[in-house]
Amino acid sequence: MSLSDRVTVDRSRLSAWLERHALQLTALVTAAILVVMLYVPVGVVFVNAVLEEGGLTLGHFADVLTDPFYFGAVADVFADPLAIGTHLGSLAAWLGAVSITLSLEYPLPGIGLPVPWLAVETPGVRTGLFGFTAYQAALSTVASVALGLPAAYVLANYEFYGRRTLRSLTILPFVLPGIMVAVGFYAMFGRGGTLNSILGVVGFGPFAFIETYPLAIVILAHAFYNAPLVARLTVAAWESVDVRTVETARSLGASKRRAFRDVVVPQLAPAVLTGALLTFIFTFMTFPIVLALGGLQLATVEVWIYDRIQRLEYAEAATLAILETILSLGLTYAYLRYESAQAGFSQAASRPAREPLYPDFRTALSPRRLAIFAYGIIALVVFVGPMVSLVIGSVTDGSGLTLRNYAFLLERQLEGASFQTLPLPAIRNSLLFGAATLVIAVPMGVVLSVLTVRAGRSGTVIDTLGMLPLAVSGVVFGIGLLQGLVFGISLPGGWRLQVTGAIAIVIAHAVAAYPFVTRNVSPLLANLDPAMVESARALGASRLRALLDIELPLVANGIVAGAAFAFAISIGEFSSTVILASGSESYTMPVAVERYLGRRSGPAIAMGTLLLIVTAASFVVIDRVGGRSEL
Amino acid sequence: MTDLRLEGVSKRYGTDTGGTTALRDVDLTVRDGEFFTLVGPSGCGKTTTLRTIAGFEEPTTGTVSFDGQPMAEVPPEERDVGVVFQSYGLFPHMSVAENVGYGLQFRDPPTGLTVDERVADLLELVDLEGMGERNPDQLSGGQQQRVALARALAPEPDLLLLDEPMSALDARLRESLRRQLTRIQSTLGVTTVYITHDQQEALAISDRLAVMSDGQVEQVATPQEIYREPKTRFVAEFIGENNVFDGTVLARDGDRAQVTVGETTLELTGVPDSTDRVSFCVRPATLSRTADTNRFSVAIETSEFRGETVRTYGQWNGMPIILQLTAVPEGDVTVGFDPDDAHVLDSV
Numbered sequence: 001m002s003l004s005d006r007v008t009v010d011r012s013r014l015s016a017w018l019e020r021h022a023l024q025l026t027a028l029v030t031a032a033i034l035v036v037m038l039y040v041p042v043g044v045v046f047v048n049a050v051l052e053e054g055g056l057t058l059g060h061f062a063d064v065l066t067d068p069f070y071f072g073a074v075a076d077v078f079a080d081p082l083a084i085g086t087h088l089g090s091l092a093a094w095l096g097a098v099s100i101t102l103s104l105e106y107p108l109p110g111i112g113l114p115v116p117w118l119a120v121e122t123p124g125v126r127t128g129l130f131g132f133t134a135y136q137a138a139l140s141t142v143a144s145v146a147l148g149l150p151a152a153y154v155l156a157n158y159e160f161y162g163r164r165t166l167r168s169l170t171i172l173p174f175v176l177p178g179i180m181v182a183v184g185f186y187a188m189f190g191r192g193g194t195l196n197s198i199l200g201v202v203g204f205g206p207f208a209f210i211e212t213y214p215l216a217i218v219i220l221a222h223a224f225y226n227a228p229l230v231a232r233l234t235v236a237a238w239e240s241v242d243v244r245t246v247e248t249a250r251s252l253g254a255s256k257r258r259a260f261r262d263v264v265v266p267q268l269a270p271a272v273l274t275g276a277l278l279t280f281i282f283t284f285m286t287f288p289i290v291l292a293l294g295g296l297q298l299a300t301v302e303v304w305i306y307d308r309i310q311r312l313e314y315a316e317a318a319t320l321a322i323l324e325t326i327l328s329l330g331l332t333y334a335y336l337r338y339e340s341a342q343a344g345f346s347q348a349a350s351r352p353a354r355e356p357l358y359p360d361f362r363t364a365l366s367p368r369r370l371a372i373f374a375y376g377i378i379a380l381v382v383f384v385g386p387m388v389s390l391v392i393g394s395v396t397d398g399s400g401l402t403l404r405n406y407a408f409l410l411e412r413q414l415e416g417a418s419f420q421t422l423p424l425p426a427i428r429n430s431l432l433f434g435a436a437t438l439v440i441a442v443p444m445g446v447v448l449s450v451l452t453v454r455a456g457r458s459g460t461v462i463d464t465l466g467m468l469p470l471a472v473s474g475v476v477f478g479i480g481l482l483q484g485l486v487f488g489i490s491l492p493g494g495w496r497l498q499v500t501g502a503i504a505i506v507i508a509h510a511v512a513a514y515p516f517v518t519r520n521v522s523p524l525l526a527n528l529d530p531a532m533v534e535s536a537r538a539l540g541a542s543r544l545r546a547l548l549d550i551e552l553p554l555v556a557n558g559i560v561a562g563a564a565f566a567f568a569i570s571i572g573e574f575s576s577t578v579i580l581a582s583g584s585e586s587y588t589m590p591v592a593v594e595r596y597l598g599r600r601s602g603p604a605i606a607m608g609t610l611l612l613i614v615t616a617a618s619f620v621v622i623d624r625v626g627g628r629s630e631l
Numbered sequence: 632m633t634d635l636r637l638e639g640v641s642k643r644y645g646t647d648t649g650g651t652t653a654l655r656d657v658d659l660t661v662r663d664g665e666f667f668t669l670v671g672p673s674g675c676g677k678t679t680t681l682r683t684i685a686g687f688e689e690p691t692t693g694t695v696s697f698d699g700q701p702m703a704e705v706p707p708e709e710r711d712v713g714v715v716f717q718s719y720g721l722f723p724h725m726s727v728a729e730n731v732g733y734g735l736q737f738r739d740p741p742t743g744l745t746v747d748e749r750v751a752d753l754l755e756l757v758d759l760e761g762m763g764e765r766n767p768d769q770l771s772g773g774q775q776q777r778v779a780l781a782r783a784l785a786p787e788p789d790l791l792l793l794d795e796p797m798s799a800l801d802a803r804l805r806e807s808l809r810r811q812l813t814r815i816q817s818t819l820g821v822t823t824v825y826i827t828h829d830q831q832e833a834l835a836i837s838d839r840l841a842v843m844s845d846g847q848v849e850q851v852a853t854p855q856e857i858y859r860e861p862k863t864r865f866v867a868e869f870i871g872e873n874n875v876f877d878g879t880v881l882a883r884d885g886d887r888a889q890v891t892v893g894e895t896t897l898e899l900t901g902v903p904d905s906t907d908r909v910s911f912c913v914r915p916a917t918l919s920r921t922a923d924t925n926r927f928s929v930a931i932e933t934s935e936f937r938g939e940t941v942r943t944y945g946q947w948n949g950m951p952i953i954l955q956l957t958a959v960p961e962g963d964v965t966v967g968f969d970p971d972d973a974h975v976l977d978s979v
Contacts (some may be wrong), residue, residue, distance in 0.1 A: 102644050351964055353903075387952025535779070536713040537707040539786060540737025 040481030148230030156238035177572025182292035184386030187393030230275035237271035445517020474575025517562030640693035713783030728763030893948025922967035
C-alpha cells in the first residue's frame with residue numbers, strides 16, 4: 001500500500017469516525033457553551049453570595065433573611081426559629097385584630113358610582129420585599145386566570161370569524177418586549193394617555209391612574225401577558241376533551257351541568273393549574289413592567305436587585321438573586337413534576353362541534369351572548385388598548401396629531417452627544433444582536449432537542465438542565481454575566497476568561513432564547529416515528545445522515561418557529577441587557593425605551609412603537625410557519 | 632444471501648438488579664434463502680430479536696453472526712439488511728420513488744441498472760407501477776406497505792426483516808398481500824425473517840418458524856411439525872386450538888401406554904419411558920363422535936356456529952374441553968379419538 005493510499009484510508013477512517021461521533025461532539029460543544037454561558041455565571045452569583053473577603057460565609061443570607069425589610073414579619077421567625085411560642089402568640093394577636101367590613105365605596109375618582117366593597121382590615125403586617133413580590137404575583141395570577149378562562153371558553157366552544165387567528169394570537173404576548181408593554185400601558189393610562197383623552201371628551205379627568213393605582217396597573221399589565229397563556233393552555237385541553245366522554249356521562253344520567261363538572265372540569269383543571277403556576281413564576285420574576293410603571297415605590301425583588309447593582313452593592317444583589325432563584329427553581333420544579341404527572345394532551349378522537357357565536361340576531365341577545373360580548377369589550381380594552389394607545393400616543397400630544405416625538409428621535413440621532421442614547425444604534429444593535437442570537441440559539445436548541453428526545457429516560461435530566469434559563473430571571477443572569485464573564489474569571493496559568501459588551505449581551509440573549517427553540521422542536525421530533533430513522537439506517541444511512549435527511553426536514557417548521565421566537569426574545573430582552581449595557585454603547589431598543597421614559601414619555605412611546613413594528617414582523621414569521629410552543 | 636445465526640443471545644434492559652429481561656439465551660439458525668418466522672404473543676421478545684439482528688439493539692450477552700461473521704461492532708447501516716416496520720416508517724417528505732431509491736444512495740443498484748430503472752423495477756414487482764411521483768400519504772395502507780417492502784428490497788439486502796408488516800391491515804387485504812410477499816420472496820430467494828403474533832399467518836407463510844414465549848424460544852420447526860408435534864404446552868396451546876390434558880401412566884406396552892385422566896383411562900402412543908406423569912394434546916378436529924377408541928362423555932356448555940363446523944365448549948373430568956362438531960349438539964355428547972391422533976408433549 002502506497003503512502004498516498006494510506007493517507008486516503010486514514011482520512012476516510014477519520015471522516016467516518018467524525019461522522020459516527022458527530023452527535024456526541026456537538027453535544028460536547030453545546031455542553032461546554034452551556035457551562036460557560038449559563039452555569040458559570042449563575043454559579044458566580046452563588047459564590048459571591050457566600051463569599052466574604054475570601055472566606056465562606058452565610059452572613060449575607062442571615063442578614064437578608066432576618067431583615068424585616070426583605071421578609072417582613074417572617075424575618076423574626078428566621079431570626080429566632082425556636083421561639084415558637086412567641087411566633088404563635090403574635091400570629092394569634094394578629095388574627096384577633098383582623099376585621100371584615102362591607103360598605104359602599106366610590107372607587108372611581110370623581111364618579112359617583114357606588115360599589116359594594118368587602119374590606120378585610122388587617123393590622124398592618126409587614127410583608128417585606130419577598131412578601132410583596134409574592135403578593136403581587138398572586139394577585140396577578142388571579143387576574144390572569146380570571147381574564148384568561150372566559151377567553152378559553154369562547155375560543156374552545158364557539159365558531160366565529162377570526163377564531164383561528166385569535167387563537168394563534170394568544171402566543172403574541174410571549175414575544176412582546178415587557179418594556180414595550182409597560183410603555184403601552186403608560187400611553188393608555190398615563191396622565192396624557194388615551195383613556196384620559198376619551199374621558200376628557202365627556203368632561204372628566206384627567207386622572208392620575210398610574211400614580212394613584214400603580215399596583216392595579218401593574219397587575220393589569222401582568223394579566224395582559226399571562227391571561228393569553230392561561231387561555232392558550234386551557235383551550236388546548238378543552239379541545240382535547242373527547243365529546244364521547246361527556247355523552248357517556250349524559251347517557252348515564254348526569255345533567256348537562258353535572259357532566260361538565262364531573263367530566264370536563266377534571267380534564268381542564270391541570271391546564272388551568274399549569275397556567276396559574278407559570279403565571280406565578282413569571283410574575284414573581286417580573287422586572288421591566290414594575291420598573292417602568294411602579295418604580296422603587298412598588299419594588300419587587302427583581303427591581304430591588306437591579307437597584308442594588310446600580311449602587312454597586314453586588315454581594316447583597318447576589319444574595320437576593322440566589323434567594324429568588326431558589327424560590328423560582330422550586331416553583332419550576334413543582335411545575336415540571338406536575339407537568340410530567342399529566343398525560344400529554346392527546347388530540348381528541350371526536351371533538352365537540354363549535355357553536356356559531358352569533359347565528360342570528362335573536363340568539364345574539366341571549367344573556368350568555370351578551371356576557372361574551374361584555375367580556376369581548378373588556379378584552380379589547382386590556383389587550384388591544386395598550387398597543388393601540390402606543391401607536392396613537394406616538395403621533396399625538398395633548399393637543400392633536402404631531403410628529404414631534406419622531407422628530408425628537410431624529411434630532412437626537414443627528415445632534416445627540418455620543419454619551420446620549422441614540423435611536424439608530426439602538427435599532428442597529430437590536431437587529432445585530434437578534435441575528436447573532438439566532439446563529440447561537442438555533443443550533444444549541446436543536447442539539448438539545450435531539451439529545452433530549454434521543455436519550456429517553458435520562459432525557460428528562462437533560463431537558464431540565466437545559467431549561468434552567470426559564471427559571472432564572474434575566475436580572476439574576478445579568479449579574480451573573482456581569483460578575484463572571486464581564487469582570488472576568490481567573491483561570492489557572494495566568495489566563496483570564498473575560499467576555500464584555502456586545503458579546504456578553506448576545507450570550508445573554510442566546511441563553512434566554514434557546515429554550516424556545518428546544519420547546520418548538522422537541523415535540524415535533526418526539527412525534528416522529530422511530531421506524532423512519534431506523535429504516536434509513538437499515539438502508540445504509542449513518543446516524544448523522546439520517547438526522548440530516550429525515551429528522552431535520554420533518555421538524556423544519558419547528559426550527560423556523562423556534563428561530564422566530566429566538567429573534568423576538570432577543571429583540572425584546574430587557575432585564576439582563578439593561579445591566580450589561582449600562583455605561584456602554586451596546587444598548588438595544590428596549591433599553592433605549594426605558595432611558596427615554598425617564599424624561600418625557602413621548603419619545604419613549606415613539607421608540608416603543610418602532611419596537612412594536614420590529615416585533616410584529618417576527619410574529620408574522622412565527623404565524624406563517626404555524627409555530628406551536630409547548631409553553 | 633446469508634446464513635443467520637444467533638447464539639446465546641440475551642437482552643436485559645435497565646440495571647442488573649431492577650431491570651427487565653427481554654431475551655433469555657436465544658439460539659436460532661436461519662438458513663440461506665429461508666422464509667423464517669418468529670411468532671409469539673406480544674411482549675414475548677420477537678421484536679427485540681429482530682431489532683438485535685438489524686443492529687438497533689446490542690445483545691447483553693451472546694452473538695449475532697451473518698455467514699459466520701460476528702456482527703457485534705457493525706452498525707445497522709453496514710449490515711446490508713432490509714427492514715419493513717409495522718408502521719412502515721415511510722419518509723413523508725419524499726415521493727414514493729424517492730423513498731424506494733433512498734437506499735441506492737448508499738449501495739449501488741445491481742450492475743447494469745440506473746437508480747431510476749431499479750426503482751421502476753421494484754415498483755413493478757410490488758404492483759405499484761406509475762405510482763412513483765405520489766406522496767406516501769396519498770396511498771392506501773396496503774400500498775404503503777408495498778412501498779416499504781420495495782424500499783427495503785431496492786439495495787438487494789442480504790437479509791430481509793419484516794416486523795409485523797401486515798398487522799395494520801384488514802384480514803382480506805392481509806391474505807392477498809401475504810401471497811404476494813411469499814411470491815416475491817421465493818422469486819428473489821432472499822433470506823427472510825418475519826415477525827407476527829398471528830399463528831395462522833405464521834403457519835401459512837413460513838418455511839420454518841420459531842415459537843417464542845417470555846423471551847425464550849419454545850420450539851423451532853416446520854409449520855406441519857409445530858402444528859402436529861408441539862413440544863411444550865405453550866406451543867400446543869398457542870398454535871391453533873388445542874386440548875391439553877395431564878394424566879398418569881398405569882401400564883406400558885412398548886411406546887403404548889394406559890393413561891388415566893381423572894376417572895377415564897385412555898390409550899396413548901409415544902409415551903416416554905422416563906415418567907409416570909404425561910401431558911398430551913388432542914386437537915378438537917380429531918375428537919370424533921364416531922371414533923371407537925378412547926371414548927368419553929363431555930358435558931356441553933356452549934356452542935358457536937361457524938358455518939362448516941360447530942365449535943363446542945364443554946367440561947370433561949372437571950377440565951375445559953373444545954370440540955369441533957358438525958351440528959349443534961343436544962345434551963351431552965360422547966366422543967373418542969385414535970391413539971395416533973393424540974400427541975404427547977416433551978414436558979409436563
